[in-house]
Amino acid sequence: MCMAAKKKSSEILPKIFVLDTSVILYDHNAILNFDEHDVAIPITVLEELDNFKKGNDTLNFEAREFIRFIDKMSQGNSLNHWIALGNGSHSKFKVIMDESSKVDAEAIFNGKKADHKILNAAMHIQAEYPDRNVILVSKDVNLRLKARSLSLAAEDYETGKIKNVDGLYKGITFTELDDSAVIDSLHEKNIIPAKGILNGHANANHYYILKNHKSSILAYFNPTTNNLEKVEKRSAYGIKPKNAEQAFAMHALLNDNIKLVTIQGVAGTGKTLLALACALENRSMFRQIYLARPIIPLNNKDIGFLPGDIKAKINPYMEPLWDNLKFIQNQYSENAKESQRIKEMVENEKLLVTPLAYIRGRSLSNIMFIVDEAQNLTPLEIKTIITRAGEGTKIVFTGDINQIDTPYLDAQSNGLSYLIDRMRNQNLYAHTTLEKGERSELANLANELL
Numbered sequence: 001m002c003m004a005a006k007k008k009s010s011e012i013l014p015k016i017f018v019l020d021t022s023v024i025l026y027d028h029n030a031i032l033n034f035d036e037h038d039v040a041i042p043i044t045v046l047e048e049l050d051n052f053k054k055g056n057d058t059l060n061f062e063a064r065e066f067i068r069f070i071d072k073m074s075q076g077n078s079l080n081h082w083i084a085l086g087n088g089s090h091s092k093f094k095v096i097m098d099e100s101s102k103v104d105a106e107a108i109f110n111g112k113k114a115d116h117k118i119l120n121a122a123m124h125i126q127a128e129y130p131d132r133n134v135i136l137v138s139k140d141v142n143l144r145l146k147a148r149s150l151s152l153a154a155e156d157y158e159t160g161k162i163k164n165v166d167g168l169y170k171g172i173t174f175t176e177l178d179d180s181a182v183i184d185s186l187h188e189k190n191i192i193p194a195k196g197i198l199n200g201h202a203n204a205n206h207y208y209i210l211k212n213h214k215s216s217i218l219a220y221f222n223p224t225t226n227n228l229e230k231v232e233k234r235s236a237y238g239i240k241p242k243n244a245e246q247a248f249a250m251h252a253l254l255n256d257n258i259k260l261v262t263i264q265g266v267a268g269t270g271k272t273l274l275a276l277a278c279a280l281e282n283r284s285m286f287r288q289i290y291l292a293r294p295i296i297p298l299n300n301k302d303i304g305f306l307p308g309d310i311k312a313k314i315n316p317y318m319e320p321l322w323d324n325l326k327f328i329q330n331q332y333s334e335n336a337k338e339s340q341r342i343k344e345m346v347e348n349e350k351l352l353v354t355p356l357a358y359i360r361g362r363s364l365s366n367i368m369f370i371v372d373e374a375q376n377l378t379p380l381e382i383k384t385i386i387t388r389a390g391e392g393t394k395i396v397f398t399g400d401i402n403q404i405d406t407p408y409l410d411a412q413s414n415g416l417s418y419l420i421d422r423m424r425n426q427n428l429y430a431h432t433t434l435e436k437g438e439r440s441e442l443a444n445l446a447n448e449l450l
Helices: 003-012 021-026 043-050 058-073 114-128 141-149 181-189 244-254 271-281 310-329 337-347 379-386 415-423 441-449
Strands: 016-019 038-042 092-096 134-137 153-155 172-176 191-193 207-211 216-222 227-230 260-265 288-293 351-355 367-371 394-399 429-434
Touching: 016 114, 021 043, 021 058, 038 043, 038 114, 043 058, 043 092, 043 114, 058 379, 092 114, 114 134, 114 141, 134 141, 141 153, 172 244, 181 191, 181 207, 181 216, 181 227, 207 244, 216 244, 244 260, 244 271, 244 429, 260 271, 260 415, 271 288, 271 310, 271 367, 271 394, 288 310, 310 337, 310 351, 337 351, 379 394, 379 415, 394 415, 415 429
Parallel strands: 016 038, 016 134, 038 092, 134 153, 172 207, 260 394, 260 429, 288 351, 288 367, 367 394
Antiparallel strands: 191 227, 207 216, 216 227
8 A cells, every 4th residue: 555545544544542540530421522533441541440439529430430331331342342432423442451562661661650551551552553543642741741752642631621721701801981971870870771882792790890081980791681780899797899800709799690600810819708708798698608628638648648537637628718717707806796606607507618528419509609729620520519509509619720739630621710611601600800919918929929
C-alpha cells in the first residue's frame, strides 16, 4: 500500500482513546463521550478503581458507578474483546489485559507505578493497531507529559471544560451614559424600563454600574419585568457592603426570587462573609442554614490519617467558616440578642457548619445552603448538589477559580467555572465577581504583588 493510501485509511478509521483512572474519577460516564471512536481501559485502571469503591466522597461514587457499568456491559462478553457501547453510535470498548510494551515505561521512568503500567498498556495497543490513532486521555498533566515523551499522543478530558476562562461571565457591567437623565430618573423612581438604555441583550439578574460625568447609580436588570431597578447598599446582620461589587452580591443573596447564586473572587473579597451574613439576615425564611465546604486533605491523604475523633479530624478544614461566623458575631457585644441568637442557632443546629460530604442523603428543602471553596468541586458534584434542592431552598456557591487544590481540576474544568458558564441568563440565577479585596491593605498588597 502506498503512503497516501495508508494515510487515507487511517483517517477514516475510528481513533482509540485510552482512559486513565483520573478521567473515570472525574466523570464515570466519560467512556460514553467519545462519539464514534473506540475506548480502551487498562486493567490497572480497574485495579486502581477498586481502591476507591468504598467511601462517601464523590470519587468513591464515580468509581462504583463505573464498575457497575463495566459489570453490566460485560454480561455474556469477554472484556478483552471489543464490546459495543450501545449508546447510539458505533463505538466500542475493551479492557487492555496485556500491559507489556517494547518501550517499557517502568524501565525508562525507573518505577513500578500504576501510571507507568497505563503508559505501557497504551503503547501496547498502539503497536497492536498501527493503522489507528491511539490517544491517552488523562486529567494528570504529568502523565500526559510522560506519554508525549514516549511519542504517545495524550490529551486532557475536555467534556465539561470552559473554552475561554478569561471571558467567563462576570455578572457586572460598567456602562458610561451620555447624560444623567437615566440616572436621575432611576434615583427618583427606583424602577425604570430597560428598553433603549442597555446596549444589546441583557442577561437575567445582571448588575450595572451606570455612570456619567456628573453622577452614578447601581442597578440590576429584572428579567421578569424587563426593568432596571436601583440597587441600594443595605446591610445584613451587621455587615455592610464596602464597594459596588459587594452591594450587588448582597442584593442577589437577599433576593427571594433568585434561588441560585455564585460569587467568584480572590481571597479577601468577602465572598463567604457576605453569604453567611445574608443567610443570617434571612434566617426566618429557612428551616436550616448549611455552611459547607469540600475537604481537600494535605498531601492527598484521607482524613483518617489524622489523630482524634471525626470532629477533631474535620475541624481544621472547617476553621475558616467558623472564623467568618465569629467575625459576624463580634459585630455585637457578647450579651446582645444578635450574638446570642447565633450561639443558639449553632447549638440547635439551625446553623450547621459541616464538610460537604456530610450533606449527602439529607433533604435540601427550605434550606439556605452555602458551599464554600466550590472551585474544588467537579461539574458533576455541582450538579448533584443543585439537583437535590427542594422547595424553598436557596443555594450559594463561592470560590476562586484560580485557587484550586484538587489535583485534576483547573480554571477551565472545575465545577464553579462550569456552573457560571452554563447558568448565565437564567431567571433563577445571579452571579457576581468580586475583584476588590476588603480584608486589609496588607492582604490587597499581597494579591497584587505576590
